[in-house]
Amino acid sequence: PYVIASPCIDVMDKSCTEECPVDCIYEGERKLYINPKECIDCGACEPVCPVEAISQDRRVPADDHAFVEDNRSFFVAVLPGRDEPLGAPGGSNKVGPVGIDTPLVADR
Numbered sequence: 001p002y003v004i005a006s007p008c009i010d011v012m013d014k015s016c017t018e019e020c021p022v023d024c025i026y027e028g029e030r031k032l033y034i035n036p037k038e039c040i041d042c043g044a045c046e047p048v049c050p051v052e053a054i055s056q057d058r059r060v061p062a063d064d065h066a067f068v069e070d071n072r073s074f075f076v077a078v079l080p081g082r083d084e085p086l087g088a089p090g091g092s093n094k095v096g097p098v099g100i101d102t103p104l105v106a107d108r
């Protein structure tokens with residue numbers, strides 16, 4: 001899947017969400033996250049990000065490698081203040097802004 005790394009934090013341009021054909025890019029408080037279970041690897045989001053935050057998981061820059069697992073954990077871990085993981089809800093428009101970040105992002 002594709003991954004959103006640190007340059008998105010506090011930028012949240014959201015051009016990526018308009019490109020995604022399966023609506024699998026979800027909004028936290030300070031960053032967006034790609035659902036690895038829903039991303040179909042089309043790559044349409046990558047070129048539109050003005051800060052180049054998006055890349056395929058195996059091409060994420062080494063110093064941002066923690067964001068590969070972190071994008072996954074946004075959906076499989078129980079986020080602070082919630083009772084259950086987000087899982088694969090089938091579309092970010094359906095869910096709306098989640099308004100919470102993973103600890104990795106919240107602590108930056």
Ligand code: F3S
Pocket residue numbers: 004007008009011012013014015016017032048049050051052053054
């Ligand atoms: Fe973030 Fe870039 Fe999308 S800044 S919201 S990954 S267009």
Ligand code: F3S
Pocket residue numbers: 001002019020021022023024025034038039040041042043044045046
């Ligand atoms: Fe969507 Fe980007 Fe994946 S456009 S399907 S998140 S590669």
